[in-house]
Amino acid sequence: MAAYKNLSVEELKELKTKLDAEFEEVKARGLNLDMSRGKPSAEQLNLSMGMMDVLTSDTDLICQEGVDCRNYGVLDGITEAKQLLADMMEVPKQNIIIFGNSSLNVMYDQIARAMTHGVLGSTPWAKLDKVKFLCPVPGYDRHFAITEHFGIEMINVPMTATGPDMDIVEKLVAEDDAIKGIWCVPKYSNPQGITYSDETVRRFARLKPAAKDFRIYWDNAYGIHHLYEDKQDQLIEILEECEKAGNPNLAYKFSSTSKISFPGSGIAAIASSDENLAEIRKQMQVQTIGHDKVNQLRHARFFGDINGMVEHMRKHADILRPKFDAVLETLDRELGGLEIGSWIAPRGGYFISFDSMEGCAKAIVAKAKEAGLVMTGAGATFPYGKDPKDSNIRIAPSYPTLEDLKVAAEIFVLSVKIVSVDKLLGNL
Amino acid sequence: MAAYKNLSVEELKELKTKLDAEFEEVKARGLNLDMSRGKPSAEQLNLSMGMMDVLTSDTDLICQEGVDCRNYGVLDGITEAKQLLADMMEVPKQNIIIFGNSSLNVMYDQIARAMTHGVLGSTPWAKLDKVKFLCPVPGYDRHFAITEHFGIEMINVPMTATGPDMDIVEKLVAEDDAIKGIWCVPKYSNPQGITYSDETVRRFARLKPAAKDFRIYWDNAYGIHHLYEDKQDQLIEILEECEKAGNPNLAYKFSSTSKISFPGSGIAAIASSDENLAEIRKQMQVQTIGHDKVNQLRHARFFGDINGMVEHMRKHADILRPKFDAVLETLDRELGGLEIGSWIAPRGGYFISFDSMEGCAKAIVAKAKEAGLVMTGAGATFPYGKDPKDSNIRIAPSYPTLEDLKVAAEIFVLSVKIVSVDKLLGNL
Numbered sequence: 001m002a003a004y005k006n007l008s009v010e011e012l013k014e015l016k017t018k019l020d021a022e023f024e025e026v027k028a029r030g031l032n033l034d035m036s037r038g039k040p041s042a043e044q045l046n047l048s049m050g051m052m053d054v055l056t057s058d059t060d061l062i063c064q065e066g067v068d069c070r071n072y073g074v075l076d077g078i079t080e081a082k083q084l085l086a087d088m089m090e091v092p093k094q095n096i097i098i099f100g101n102s103s104l105n106v107m108y109d110q111i112a113r114a115m116t117h118g119v120l121g122s123t124p125w126a127k128l129d130k131v132k133f134l135c136p137v138p139g140y141d142r143h144f145a146i147t148e149h150f151g152i153e154m155i156n157v158p159m160t161a162t163g164p165d166m167d168i169v170e171k172l173v174a175e176d177d178a179i180k181g182i183w184c185v186p187k188y189s190n191p192q193g194i195t196y197s198d199e200t201v202r203r204f205a206r207l208k209p210a211a212k213d214f215r216i217y218w219d220n221a222y223g224i225h226h227l228y229e230d231k232q233d234q235l236i237e238i239l240e241e242c243e244k245a246g247n248p249n250l251a252y253k254f255s256s257t258s259k260i261s262f263p264g265s266g267i268a269a270i271a272s273s274d275e276n277l278a279e280i281r282k283q284m285q286v287q288t289i290g291h292d293k294v295n296q297l298r299h300a301r302f303f304g305d306i307n308g309m310v311e312h313m314r315k316h317a318d319i320l321r322p323k324f325d326a327v328l329e330t331l332d333r334e335l336g337g338l339e340i341g342s343w344i345a346p347r348g349g350y351f352i353s354f355d356s357m358e359g360c361a362k363a364i365v366a367k368a369k370e371a372g373l374v375m376t377g378a379g380a381t382f383p384y385g386k387d388p389k390d391s392n393i394r395i396a397p398s399y400p401t402l403e404d405l406k407v408a409a410e411i412f413v414l415s416v417k418i419v420s421v422d423k424l425l426g427n428l
Numbered sequence: 429m430a431a432y433k434n435l436s437v438e439e440l441k442e443l444k445t446k447l448d449a450e451f452e453e454v455k456a457r458g459l460n461l462d463m464s465r466g467k468p469s470a471e472q473l474n475l476s477m478g479m480m481d482v483l484t485s486d487t488d489l490i491c492q493e494g495v496d497c498r499n500y501g502v503l504d505g506i507t508e509a510k511q512l513l514a515d516m517m518e519v520p521k522q523n524i525i526i527f528g529n530s531s532l533n534v535m536y537d538q539i540a541r542a543m544t545h546g547v548l549g550s551t552p553w554a555k556l557d558k559v560k561f562l563c564p565v566p567g568y569d570r571h572f573a574i575t576e577h578f579g580i581e582m583i584n585v586p587m588t589a590t591g592p593d594m595d596i597v598e599k600l601v602a603e604d605d606a607i608k609g610i611w612c613v614p615k616y617s618n619p620q621g622i623t624y625s626d627e628t629v630r631r632f633a634r635l636k637p638a639a640k641d642f643r644i645y646w647d648n649a650y651g652i653h654h655l656y657e658d659k660q661d662q663l664i665e666i667l668e669e670c671e672k673a674g675n676p677n678l679a680y681k682f683s684s685t686s687k688i689s690f691p692g693s694g695i696a697a698i699a700s701s702d703e704n705l706a707e708i709r710k711q712m713q714v715q716t717i718g719h720d721k722v723n724q725l726r727h728a729r730f731f732g733d734i735n736g737m738v739e740h741m742r743k744h745a746d747i748l749r750p751k752f753d754a755v756l757e758t759l760d761r762e763l764g765g766l767e768i769g770s771w772i773a774p775r776g777g778y779f780i781s782f783d784s785m786e787g788c789a790k791a792i793v794a795k796a797k798e799a800g801l802v803m804t805g806a807g808a809t810f811p812y813g814k815d816p817k818d819s820n821i822r823i824a825p826s827y828p829t830l831e832d833l834k835v836a837a838e839i840f841v842l843s844v845k846i847v848s849v850d851k852l853l854g855n856l
Contacts, residue, residue: 037500039499039500040499042486042496042499045486045496045498045499046486048498049484049485049486052481052483052484053480053481053484055480056477056480056481057477058470058473058474058477068470068473069692069693070473070476070690070691070692070693071467071468071470071473071690071691071692072465072467072686072691072692073692100528100529100720101528101716101719101720102716102717102718102719104715104716104717105715105716108714108715108716112540112544115543115544115554116540116543116544116554116578124554126543126544126552126554126555127554142714142717145713145714146714146715149711149714150544258500262498262499262722263498263499263500263717264498264499264500264501264717264718264719264720264721264722265497265498265720265721265722265723283577285573286536286570286573286574286577287532287533287536287574288529288530288532288533288536289530289532289570289691289692290530290692291528291529291530291692292528292529292692292693292720292723293692293693294690294692294693295693295720295723
């Protein structure tokens with residue numbers, strides 16, 4: 001089929017009539033589908049059920065350092081959990097702290113502490129007139145929600161195929177000392193599935209920020225979440241690059257097992273330099289007696305080591321891959337050549353990012369909802385929920401069954417077509 | 429034996445020689461004992477081992493609202509965990525939020541949020557010149573550590589046999605709007621084991637603080653932690669009293685299962701008014717996708733309901749009671765009538781509070797250490813670690829075996845005697 005923009009008004013109207021009829025048919029089915037949430041499916045969750053009774057006798061509960069994990073003690077994580085997550089995060093074991101069930105909470109706490117206590121002796125941000133963060137867009141809404149909550153001004157930085165536009169990042173952080181951080185999902189990024197190039201990571205490590213308390217908030221949420229055996233992105237390790245560049249304290253790296261074991265019942269971690277971690281431990285000591293060591297041990301025993309975890313991720317991939325492929329196949333088949341949208345086929349992560357014609361995203365999401373398909377709200381991938389072009393839509397293929405997903409994808413492309421025709425006809 | 433203060437110098441010197449000899453004998457045994465930490469013993473932890481495999485099939489993991497607890501969702505706690513902890517905390521189910529593994533963390537977060545966002549619209553505390561907290565003393569060192577961490581000035585308020593001195597509390601909060609809170613452990617208090625009287629609780633509920641954002645931080649850590657079947661303290665419910673007094677938002681109530689199931693691997697909760705909880709939920713939504721629901725469900729299924737939990741606490745009491753009795757018996761037998769110290773026999777909780785003669789606590793703790801017995805650091809029960817009278821020592825009988833504990837108690841009383849004689853002889 002020809003690109004929509006090359007169709008005459010007459011042709012567009014004819015097309016509209018046909019698409020509307022198709023849509024009415026779908027709507028009449030009274031469907032209830034959801035492609036909005038980056039949640040693993042029940043089938044994926046079942047992969048980790050062996051974890052539920054891996055610790056059953058009191059002797060099972062003693063960890064490597066001889067501590068009874070059922071009792072108080074061990075502030076920053078038991079040895080075996082540190083080893084497992086250090087290997088997963090590609091950092092030395094001594095440069096990691098294990099937290100509770102949520103890396104988002106760890107990131108929140110990092111910002112909260114900077115607000116009240118500053119960063120390695122800097123002025124607490126709450127005492128400054130203005131604090132700003134750089135936000136590569138499209139990005140993760142929950143990152144933006146944290147900075148918004150603390151009244152931090154967010155500045156959009158466009159993503160490119162190799163990561164955030166580093167010319168802009170370098171320039172902004174060098175000239176404005178109110179800029180205290182940047183949110184990054186460096187591998188299989190949310191929502192685009194882009195992995196930062198080696199050059200991008202090295203430029204990050206060599207940043208010369210005006211603010212001494214500037215940090216890179218490196219949320220490596222999808223570090224081992226590949227979809228394919230034969231096509232895997234590689235990300236070079238940021239902390240080592242920072243160290244080499246003479247900026248050892250420049251980055252905080254976050255991760256968790258949320259999409260490896262159980263979302264909300266996994267374990268999270270931060271990795272950083274000795275100096276950064278010492279500051280975090282000092283505050284942690286006031287905040288808690290310790291995180292859930294039984295759950296740490298449960299994870300360590302279940303996975304055994306990083307090899308066990310990588311093997312486990314292959315099983316996740318086997319479940320996820322057909323779902324991603326189904327959506328991508330539908331997009332290719334139905335929208336290929338129409339020039340009414342573009343998307344990236346990711347090699348990992350949880351999302352497919354779709355860019356419609358400008359000014360169409362909200363209308364597409366609304367249209368899909370009419371037919372019983374819930375999508376992530378348009379705009380969610382931008383700070384303040386405001387997509388300046390109203391074009392980005394995040395597609396989350398993981399949760400529905402493959403059967404439902406195929407129907408959902410059809411509804412989505414149909415919605416895209418209808419709204420695009422409306423747009424071209426000047427009806428929007 | 430006569431009170432030490434009535435002994436002549438000659439008699440004291442003679443006594444000293446005898447006690448020193450006894451001490452040398454004990455020291456020669458090279459013991460390694462610990463009465464410093466309010467930790468359950470392994471025997472107590474074994475009581476909850478049934479929890480470790482109570483959830484093993486995927487259908488087990490669905491909670492009352494039909495949600496798969498292994499996945500994201502349910503911000504403020506699953507229904508069955510809310511019901512269980514609401515019953516434990518004697519509040520309606522809708523007035524509770526379930527958190528992660530640590531009530532200390534919940535308290536920390538309350539203060540942290542007040543620092544950056546204020547309380548129900550008040551000025552963020554970080555923007556104020558001075559913020560103060562009232563601290564009933566002796567009290568819990570970790571409470572004091574939180575307020576100290578945030579630069580909040582702490583004001584000592586003496587404890588009485590019925591709770592904090594309410595004349596002082598009422599006066600201070602009414603006249604100083606920089607006073608934003610008070611730390612309370614209202615039942616079987618840490619370290620004295622005192623339970624606030626009905627009158628004290630009612631006076632708390634009727635406080636007229638100058639600061640609109642003043643809150644009572646009511647850490648009911650030992651609400652169901654009785655030692656005896658026939659002697660149990662009763663505490664009236666603070667939130668209901670606040671409501672009755674027309675101050676519905678005045679108190680935050682905290683609790684956890686740390687000393688019911690597993691310390692560090694239990695579940696914590698906050699209870700408060702609708703308005704206070706709405707504010708907390710709003711912030712929680714930014715901080716986390718949700719706490720560990722699998723662990724919530726594990727607790728709910730293991731205990732069944734509040735009756736199961738109360739029954740479970742009887743088993744804890746059966747283990748703890750002989751330990752408390754052993755320490756109290758030693759104190760009575762060895763120090764009774766000597767007038768060199770006083771203590772309270774608690775009916776619950778985790779501690780026995782001992783008050784030496786003024787200026788002796790540090791020396792007693794040091795003396796005990798010489799003989800291989802670790803006690804909680806003298807001063808720890810006061811803000812900034814400063815006990816103005818240097819007399820309070822917290823005794824934690826729960827963790828050692830009964831056998832070790834008996835030896836530890838003997839070393840303790842011997843240390844008290846020696847230091848007291850030194851004090852009376854002017855040797856300190």
